[in-house]
Amino acid sequence: MTTSSNEPILRVERLKKNFGGVLAVYDVSFELKRGEFLGIIGPNGSGKTTLVNLITGFVRPSGGRVLFKGKNITGKMPYKIADLGIARTFQMVRLFYNLPAYKNLIIPLCSSRVRRMRGGKYGEKDDEAVDLLDDMGFERDSYVPYKQVGTLPHGYLKRLDLARAMALRPELLILDELFSGMSMSEVASTLPLIEKFNREGLTIIMIEHRLKELFRVVDRVLVLNFGEKIAEGTPDEVMAEDEVKKAYLGIDVEIPPDPGTA
Amino acid sequence: MAERDFRKKRLDRGIKARSDTIFAVASTKEILYLLAPRFVPVAILLLLPLFLESYWNKVLVYACIYGLLALSWDFLASCGLFSLGQSLFFGLGAYIAGALNYYFHLPTVVTIPVATLAGGVLCAALLSPVMRLRGVYFAMVTLMLPLLLMKVVETTGVFGGTHGLSSLAGFPHEMLAIYLAIIGFLVCLFLFRRIMNADYGLILRAIRDDDRSVMSGGINIYWRKSQALFIAGAAGSFAGALMTHHYQFVGMSTFALDYSILPVAAVALGGPGTFAGAALGSMILVPLSEALRALGGLRIAIYCGILIVSIILLPEGFFHYLARKYHQFERIEKIK
Amino acid sequence: MSLLIYGLINSVILALYTVGFSLTYGISGIANFAHGALYILSGFAAWTFMNAAGLPFWLSGILAVLISAIIGFVFYWVLLLRLRGIPLAELIVTFAAGVAILELLTWKGFYGIRYSLPVLVRGGVEIFGVGIDYQRFIVLACGVFLVVGLWLFVHHTRIGLAFRAMAQNERTALSIGIESDWIGSLSLAFGAALAAVAAMVVLPLGVMESTIGYEVLIYALAVAIVGGLESTLGMIAGSFLIGYGQIAAARYIGAKWMIIVPLAAIVFVLAVRPSGLFGKFKELEERV
Numbered sequence: 029m030t031t032s033s034n035e036p037i038l039r040v041e042r043l044k045k046n047f048g049g050v051l052a053v054y055d056v057s058f059e060l061k062r063g064e065f066l067g068i069i070g071p072n073g074s075g076k077t078t079l080v081n082l083i084t085g086f087v088r089p090s091g092g093r094v095l096f097k098g099k100n101i102t103g104k105m106p107y108k109i110a111d112l113g114i115a116r117t118f119q120m121v122r123l124f125y126n127l128p129a130y131k132n133l134i135i136p137l138c139s140s141r142v143r144r145m146r147g148g149k150y151g152e153k154d155d156e157a158v159d160l161l162d163d164m165g166f167e168r169d170s171y172v173p174y175k176q177v178g179t180l181p182h183g184y185l186k187r188l189d190l191a192r193a194m195a196l197r198p199e200l201l202i203l204d205e206l207f208s209g210m211s212m213s214e215v216a217s218t219l220p221l222i223e224k225f226n227r228e229g230l231t232i233i234m235i236e237h238r239l240k241e242l243f244r245v246v247d248r249v250l251v252l253n254f255g256e257k258i259a260e261g262t263p264d265e266v267m268a269e270d271e272v273k274k275a276y277l278g279i280d281v282e283i284p285p286d287p288g289t290a
Numbered sequence: 291m292a293e294r295d296f297r298k299k300r301l302d303r304g305i306k307a308r309s310d311t312i313f314a315v316a317s318t319k320e321i322l323y324l325l326a327p328r329f330v331p332v333a334i335l336l337l338l339p340l341f342l343e344s345y346w347n348k349v350l351v352y353a354c355i356y357g358l359l360a361l362s363w364d365f366l367a368s369c370g371l372f373s374l375g376q377s378l379f380f381g382l383g384a385y386i387a388g389a390l391n392y393y394f395h396l397p398t399v400v401t402i403p404v405a406t407l408a409g410g411v412l413c414a415a416l417l418s419p420v421m422r423l424r425g426v427y428f429a430m431v432t433l434m435l436p437l438l439l440m441k442v443v444e445t446t447g448v449f450g451g452t453h454g455l456s457s458l459a460g461f462p463h464e465m466l467a468i469y470l471a472i473i474g475f476l477v478c479l480f481l482f483r484r485i486m487n488a489d490y491g492l493i494l495r496a497i498r499d500d501d502r503s504v505m506s507g508g509i510n511i512y513w514r515k516s517q518a519l520f521i522a523g524a525a526g527s528f529a530g531a532l533m534t535h536h537y538q539f540v541g542m543s544t545f546a547l548d549y550s551i552l553p554v555a556a557v558a559l560g561g562p563g564t565f566a567g568a569a570l571g572s573m574i575l576v577p578l579s580e581a582l583r584a585l586g587g588l589r590i591a592i593y594c595g596i597l598i599v600s601i602i603l604l605p606e607g608f609f610h611y612l613a614r615k616y617h618q619f620e621r622i623e624k625i626k
Numbered sequence: 627m628s629l630l631i632y633g634l635i636n637s638v639i640l641a642l643y644t645v646g647f648s649l650t651y652g653i654s655g656i657a658n659f660a661h662g663a664l665y666i667l668s669g670f671a672a673w674t675f676m677n678a679a680g681l682p683f684w685l686s687g688i689l690a691v692l693i694s695a696i697i698g699f700v701f702y703w704v705l706l707l708r709l710r711g712i713p714l715a716e717l718i719v720t721f722a723a724g725v726a727i728l729e730l731l732t733w734k735g736f737y738g739i740r741y742s743l744p745v746l747v748r749g750g751v752e753i754f755g756v757g758i759d760y761q762r763f764i765v766l767a768c769g770v771f772l773v774v775g776l777w778l779f780v781h782h783t784r785i786g787l788a789f790r791a792m793a794q795n796e797r798t799a800l801s802i803g804i805e806s807d808w809i810g811s812l813s814l815a816f817g818a819a820l821a822a823v824a825a826m827v828v829l830p831l832g833v834m835e836s837t838i839g840y841e842v843l844i845y846a847l848a849v850a851i852v853g854g855l856e857s858t859l860g861m862i863a864g865s866f867l868i869g870y871g872q873i874a875a876a877r878y879i880g881a882k883w884m885i886i887v888p889l890a891a892i893v894f895v896l897a898v899r900p901s902g903l904f905g906k907f908k909e910l911e912e913r914v
Contacts, residue, residue: 086502110508122503124496134489135496139508153489196508372714374659374721419896426657429717430847431892433659437844438889445882551725554718588733594726598719602708605715 035098037062037231038200043082043092045075045255052078054255055092060200060233065226067242067263068235070252071275076235077119079252080204084116085109096200111141115198117189119205119235125178129166129188132177133157136195145197157195164191165217183214190218194225201225203234207241215241251275299623300614327616332476339468347468351536353576354471358529359553360560360568361478362522367562368486369518370498371421375432377549378416379526380533381439383409385449387531388540392455401459402531409527414519421515433550440545454541458534467536474532475569478525482565485521494518551590552579555597561607570609629870629877635762637869638769639828641862643842644849645772646820648861650698651850652780653789653813654806656706657717658698660724661821662843666836667727668694668822669829691822698818702811710810724843731836761830768827772820777858789813848888852895853903863903867891 038060045053053075060066070076081087083094085106093102101109110116115136123132136142137153158168164187166172177185186206193201203222207215215238223245226232236242243249243263251259251266253275259266266272303323339347359376366373387405390396396404420431444452461467485491496504497511504511534540552575553568560571575596582589600607647661658664668690675686705723709715780786788809791799800806821842845868853864871887895903 084506086505105510106502106505107508107510110506111510115508116506118503118506122500122506124499124503127492127496131492134492135504135509136507138489138493140510141508192507367714372717374718419893426717427851429714430657430851431896433721434844434847434851434892435889437840438885441885442889445885547725551722555722558718586733588729591726591729591733594722594729597722598705598726601715601719602705 035062036060036095037064037097038083038233039095040083041093041095043079043094044090045078045082045087046090051255053082053089053252056252056255056257057092058250058257058260060231062199062231063226063229064231065245065247066233067246067249068233068252069237069239069242069249074252074275075255076252077204078255080116080202080233080235083109084114084202107139110196111139113141113197113199114202115193115196115200116202117186117193117204117206119208121185121189123177123185123188123192125176127177128174129177129180129184130154130157130161130173132188132192133160133195136192139196141196160191160195161188164188164194164221166191183210186210187214187218190221198230200231200233203232203236205235205237207236207238219245295625296622297625298620300618300620302618335472335476339465339472344464347464349577349580351468351471351532352580353573354475355529355533356549356552356556356576357475357569357572358478358525359549360556360572361475361482361565362525362529363553364557364562364565364568365482365486365525366518366522367557368491368498369494369515370501371515371518372429373432373522373550374429374554375434375436375550376526376553377545377547378432378436378439379409379413379523380530380549381436381545382412382523383527383530384534384540384544385530386412386527387534388455388458389449391458391535392450398459398461398535402528402535405531405534406524406528409530410520410522410524413523413527414516417519418512418516421519422512436545436550437547440542443542443545450541452542454539454543456539458538458540460535460538467532471532471536474528479565479569482521482525486565548590551593551597552576555593555600557607558597559600559604559608561609561611564609564613567607567609570612571607574608629873631758633870633873635758635766636873637866638766640845640849640865640869641773642765642769642824642828644846644853644861644865645776646817646824647846648850648858649776649820650813650817652858653816654810656810656814657720658701658814658817659717659721659843660701660727661817661846662839662841663724663727664694664697664818665821665825665842666834666839667697667731669825669834669838670731670836672826673834687826690826691819694822695815695819698814698816699811701818702807702814706810706814707807710807724839728836728839731839761827765827765831768823772823773858773862776820780858785812845888848892852888852891860903864891867903 036059040056040058043053043056044051056075056079058066068076068079078087082089085101085104085108088103093100095101096109096112096114099112101112134153134157137156138150143150158173161173162168166184166187172180172184177188180188186209190203190206193203206218206222210218219241222232222234226245234242234246246263248261249259249263249266250257251269251272253271258271258275259269339350342350359380362379363373363376383405386408387398387401390401390404391398416435417428417432420428443449449455461470486495493504493509493514497509497514501511530544533544553572556571556575557568558571559575560569561567575593579589579593582592585592604611643665646664647658650656650658650661671693672683672686672690675681675689676683679686681689701720701723705719706716709719780789788799789812791802799809849861849864849868851864852867853860853862868888868891871891872884875883875887
């Protein structure tokens with residue numbers, strides 16, 4: 029399922045968002061090719077999650093455009109964007125705690141996108157959900173897929189959220205701090221999964237604080253600070269830049285001038 | 291301290307087939323255990339009209355009609371839409387059926403189904419702009435719409451104005467009306483339960499709990515909510531149409547507050563979320579309110595009192611209490 | 627010209643109906659559906675003080691406002707304390723309490739021509755060829771005073787700032803030592819008091835009836851929906867839109883069409899901008 033075309037699958041043009049007077053994202057532009065693996069890093073509060081929310085339609089941009097497969101999706105409703113093939117996970121997992129784990133996957137499996145991709149009809153959804161969880165490392169014979177979500181440990185919830193996003197059969201997957209709250213061993217077992225998805229042709233954007241793990245898998249990194257893109261390139265290139273060091277390590281910290289007044 | 295040495299312990303009864311999806315019942319005793327709470331009330335309800343006198347049969351029709359409204363309220367509440375205006379659904383259905391019969395002389399076989407469907411569509415259309423908003427907006431708008439529509443009918447005199455439309459077609463036999471009400475009520479009850487336990491209902495409940503998560507699953511939540519509004523609206527409109535033909539009259543009072551408050555009170559009393567609670571609540575409240583008929587206008591105040599007390603003191607509702615008693619037993623146990 | 631003046635007065639009356647509801651909702655997020663009931667209840671309370679106890683109108687008015695405030699306060703501690711944070715339950719309980727009050731009033735026979743409050747100043751004056759009685763001037767002054775006073779109070783006093791802090795984030799407010807139950811009950815008390823003040827100035831214009839309670843609630847909700855729930859500016863805009871719309875409809879189409887105006891305004895606003903003219907569009911905003 030490799031794709032050869034070089035047209036960008038996602039193009040973000042001068043995206044802006046301000047909450048009241050606070051600039052959360054300012055003038056961020058980037059492009060993403062099909063099959064690429066992009067990492068987005070930045071200190072806390074640098075606008076990473078807002079950027080995800082802007083792309084997936086959960087927050088309306090104050091300016092700029094988002095193009096997905098050449099189609100303008102700026103300000104579209106989240107379900108519409110998900111329907112086009114952008115799936116996401118949430119930093120704070122949003123699962124249904126009083127349902128069994130596999131029932132959480134029923135929701136994306138009921139979407140019109142999945143029906144379209146299955147050729148116009150739904151399959152046996154419960155079986156499909158258990159299959160998906162099995163792929164995600166929750167073995168079908170174990171108790172996990174059938175347990176109430178509320179009783180599962182936090183690391184499992186993150187992976188369940190990933191499974192929920194994958195159930196939508198996305199073309200672009202956005203992972204918002206998937207690894208936060210996971211143990212080392214959980215990260216070690218999840219990372220190969222994500223790499224496998226990418227090898228199979230899935231385009232991925234990954235927001236992460238664990239740089240070591242992130243740099244092992246991504247093709248390209250984008251660095252945000254105070255809502256602005258301050259660097260872009262391969263992991264090595266990016267970490268060599270002074271501004272990134274400043275932002276991350278706090279060397280010679282200075283508050284940048286307010287971009288709104290500039 | 292005697293209280294400290296003992297505690298109340300609750301245990302599930304030893305029935306294996308208590309899960310939602312697995313049915314592996316072994317003995318007839320267990321089958322009876324599971325079926326009795328469903329079939330006994332249904333049987334009682336179906337046989338009751340044969341033994342009651344005419345006055346109490348009317349009360350029974352009332353109870354079923356309010357029961358339908360309560361079910362429709364509970365259905366909407368299950369998808370996170372809290373309505374304070376069931377009389378909107380009721381009144382729309384009643385007026386559609388009445389107008390079709392009055393102006394076009396259509397028979398009941400036509401007017402009731404048409405009113406049911408058209409009422410559902412109209413409710414969904416009227417309320418669809420509101421369901422984009424969360425919180426109290428939906429309740430506010432549903433509260434206002436019937437009251438305003440009532441004023442509109444009153445001041446502009448459409449559909450007979452304050453006099454209403456009278457001498458409409460009735461049912462050929464009283465029993466027909468009674469059984470139509472009972473069967474409509476039972477069908478709604480079991481249909482709604484079935485819907486909510488299916489994947490379709492799972493999505494509706496998920497929308498109530500976290501609409502963003504559902505949206506990120508590629509589900510058009512507004513379309514789903516419109517469908518839910520249609521279903522609930524159709525149930526309410528059916529009740530209205532039934533009432534119109536039962537009384538051979540439709541008037542402004544179909545938009546009155548009674549039809550909004552009593553269903554909510556019934557659900558609050560019976561317990562929300564299961565539909566059985568809504569049904570139980572209306573079966574308790576309506577006969578009770580008949581008994582209080584002598585009090586006249588004070589009745590609504592009493593519904594309100596029941597509503598407040600049951601929300602504050604018995605938030606889980608009567609039905610959950612009964613279900614717990616049925617499925618679990620309690621014993622006092624000594625703490626070692 | 628008369629259209630302009632009557633429209634203005636009508637708008638201010640609507641704003642008076644809404645101001646208490648809007649205040650309570652803005653501070654504690656409680657939609658007090660007993661608002662209309664408290665409005666008319668305080669009217670009857672004032673009447674009772676005057677006619678049964680023989681007190682002068684100004685004193686009974688003050689007493690009625692106090693009573694209404696106390697009822698609002700007690701509402702919180704008795705009815706709402708256990709239900710905080712469940713908007714639906716809050717709403718149903720206040721609504722049920724309101725309906726219970728109204729139905730009890732009707733049952734006790736509080737309707738008829740003999741129930742009316744006196745005007746403060748008799749007589750009237752003619753301005754630009756339009757006759758206006760003094761009471762309507764008082765309504766006007768009172769409306770302006772309340773709206774401006776409310777704005778100053780919320781933005782420039784200590785307790786007002788505490789109110790605002792709580793309106794923005796209850797947990798944070800708690801963590802910096804603002805007690806939310808206390809503020810919540812005060813917000814209900816203030817809202818109820820404002821309802822009573824409105825009743826004292828508006829009710830003398832007509833006859834009192836318990837059904838007015840529903841009407842006040844409907845208008846207050848209509849204004850709040852049209853203008854947007856939490857915004858003072860929205861409240862003003864909503865009252866003016868509906869107020870002038872009603873007078874214009876009465877003038878050009880016929881008095882019976884007045885009631886259509888709030889309905890039409892709601893339908894229109896909901897279709898165009900569901901959160902109200904000045905409401906914040908909170909539908910999707912998410913800050914993680």
